[in-house]
Amino acid sequence: MQNVTSVEMENGKEILRLMRTDHPKQALDFSLMSGAAIEVHDLVKTYQKRHHKPVKAVRGLSFTVRRGEIFGLLGPNGAGKTTTIKILTTLLAPTSGSARVFGQDVVADPLGVRKNICVVIQENAIELYLSVCNNLRTFGRFHGLTGRQIDGQIDRVSDLFGLREYLNEKGMDLSGGLKRRVQVAKTFMVEKPIVFLDEATTGMDAFNKRRTIDAIKEESRKGRTIVLTTHVLDEAEELCDSVAIMNHGRIIARGSVEDVKSMSLRLLYLTLSLAAVSDDLLRAIHIRNPIAVDIKDTTIEVTVREATEALDVLAAVRQTGLLRHFEITSASLEDVFLQLVDTKESAS
Amino acid sequence: MREVLAVVFREYLIRRTSPTWLFFDLAVPLLYLLMFGVAFDKALGHGLRIGDAVVPYNAFFLSGVLSMSSFGSAMNQSYGFFVDRDNGIFYEFLTYPMTRGQFLFGKILFQCLMAVVQCFLTIAAGTLILHIEIRWELLLFVFAGMTVGTAGWFFFLAIVAFRIRRNDTFNTVINVAYFVLMFLSSMFYPLDQVPSWLRAIAWVNPLTWQTDALRFLTIGLGSFSSFVLQVLGFGAFLALSFWFAVRTLQKAV
Ligand SMILES: Nc1ncnc2c1ncn2[C@@H]1O[C@H](COP(=O)(O)OP(=O)(O)OP(=O)(O)O)[C@@H](O)[C@H]1O
Numbered sequence A: 001m002q003n004v005t006s007v008e009m010e011n012g013k014e015i016l017r018l019m020r021t022d023h024p025k026q027a028l029d030f031s032l033m034s035g036a037a038i039e040v041h042d043l044v045k046t047y048q049k050r051h052h053k054p055v056k057a058v059r060g061l062s063f064t065v066r067r068g069e070i071f072g073l074l075g076p077n078g079a080g081k082t083t084t085i086k087i088l089t090t091l092l093a094p095t096s097g098s099a100r101v102f103g104q105d106v107v108a109d110p111l112g113v114r115k116n117i118c119v120v121i122q123e124n125a126i127e128l129y130l131s132v133c134n135n136l137r138t139f140g141r142f143h144g145l146t147g148r149q150i151d152g153q154i155d156r157v158s159d160l161f162g163l164r165e166y167l168n169e170k171g172m173d174l175s176g177g178l179k180r181r182v183q184v185a186k187t188f189m190v191e192k193p194i195v196f197l198d199e200a201t202t203g204m205d206a207f208n209k210r211r212t213i214d215a216i217k218e219e220s221r222k223g224r225t226i227v228l229t230t231h232v233l234d235e236a237e238e239l240c241d242s243v244a245i246m247n248h249g250r251i252i253a254r255g256s257v258e259d260v261k262s263m264s265l266r267l268l269y270l271t272l273s274l275a276a277v278s279d280d281l282l283r284a285i286h287i288r289n290p291i292a293v294d295i296k297d298t299t300i301e302v303t304v305r306e307a308t309e310a311l312d313v314l315a316a317v318r319q320t321g322l323l324r325h326f327e328i329t330s331a332s333l334e335d336v337f338l339q340l341v342d343t344k345e346s347a348s
Numbered sequence B: 001m002r003e004v005l006a007v008v009f010r011e012y013l014i015r016r017t018s019p020t021w022l023f024f025d026l027a028v029p030l031l032y033l034l035m036f037g038v039a040f041d042k043a044l045g046h047g048l049r050i051g052d053a054v055v056p057y058n059a060f061f062l063s064g065v066l067s068m069s070s071f072g073s074a075m076n077q078s079y080g081f082f083v084d085r086d087n088g089i090f091y092e093f094l095t096y097p098m099t100r101g102q103f104l105f106g107k108i109l110f111q112c113l114m115a116v117v118q119c120f121l122t123i124a125a126g127t128l129i130l131h132i133e134i135r136w137e138l139l140l141f142v143f144a145g146m147t148v149g150t151a152g153w154f155f156f157l158a159i160v161a162f163r164i165r166r167n168d169t170f171n172t173v174i175n176v177a178y179f180v181l182m183f184l185s186s187m188f189y190p191l192d193q194v195p196s197w198l199r200a201i202a203w204v205n206p207l208t209w210q211t212d213a214l215r216f217l218t219i220g221l222g223s224f225s226s227f228v229l230q231v232l233g234f235g236a237f238l239a240l241s242f243w244f245a246v247r248t249l250q251k252a253v
């Protein structure tokens, strides 16, 4: 995979932009249409309330999401993810800046935007007095499906999300995770080109999380563009073609998952299984100045910056004749996330 | 239209889940007329003298009950926004492919149908039990008056519901407003016999316009020219409320 890395200035701050030049996905339907799915330019949202200090939730955000990709908006609590999604889904008007969703401006043509999207909002949204079946039915009606199409889709999504046995239960009698499943299932009834999922898997058990992730992948394969936020970084790592990490209303990193991961200090973890741990061996490791050395019985984990450093350590250890087995792993998205947020936090 | 019907369908499904509620919604104005009207009718003996005419109190009060039920329906429906907000579904609705106007219009359309049924039941009881003489030929206009009245009050109350976040505050504000509007209108008594300050306020109260217009249509009380003025006045109130409600909803989140 080829990567192009460039540095650009945004709001006077330097941020790294990383782009993948090839796209791994077989683009279909919607993604074949030209143009970006989402274009956000210098978006600002300040919450103003009487007798309260203004809250700058989004401070000059700019990014593009390509058609057909899964885009993850990541960041700590209060970073401004939901606010951004609310603006993109026409629930909130921006204070300044512009955003286009599938070519339609969110302020000038909100209806045009709403015709192309479906949304799982962060809060639970379910009709408590209606049965699961009627929850799905009303959603289908609102999105212009015919009675027959609705029946077909109810059938499909209740299998996809394991809702069949609950179809006649009222919303208020469902457990928290089930309510969320109904809410997510609804959005898979209609084929809108863009789906927004604000922490869609919150409250779901591992099994249903897996179902949801697989369903998202499946929809993406059909060419739908998916914008999601999540605090489960493994989920983002598995799903997203590209991510943006937000903090304090700004993007601090963006690009493909691989690229963002490589934005960290390029940490590599070298795990060594040894026959025994000798002083000579430890000296051989320490002399190469690794970031950290963690010893547990006869296993040593060495953290290094570069692949060459890892190979260097490995060669030295091998010469001692004590090496039985080794493994090199790179940093996870979570490691990078924590590192980036932490770095920017201390910088600010 | 499809979008509006989808909202109506949803309102219908919600209402269908509570038949008791539905029954009370339909029966309350009728009970009001029977209990309140009968008592006052007896107390006032020969009826009310309005200008040259003498009108039995029941006949006079009928249109008061009708506008009361319009207002009541609108109040219930606007309270529904709080329930929807608590369920979160309110915000999801706002991401559906429809305009804010279509959403509001659909919300009230079902309630307007209910108000027409309420109106029919109340008039039927009024003629059959209380022997009120109705201008039957104008019944369709009375239905129209109920529809427009319910919608006007709903849009007006929706503005309040979108601005107030707490349902207890909303309840207090609305109940006080209802009480004040009701007694400062021509709902219970003719305005030519009340103090002039009260009359002045009542004349700018849309509840008076609605009640007087319905009174003209049901029992022929009042002049055609003031009827036209009141219809125009209420029309303006409805249009303004709708416009404000849509605007408020656009910024409601
Ligand atoms: N309606 C509001 N009025 C005032 N401030 C708000 C409002 N909604 C959000 N905020 C503030 O804006 C900031 C961004 O909030 P937002 O909900 O967008 O964060 P988030 O990234 O989605 O966080 P989380 O991960 O917790 O969901 C926070 O400081 C929050 O307190």
Ligand SMILES: [Mg+2]
Binding pocket: A081, A082, A083, A122, A198
């Ligand atoms: Mg959020």
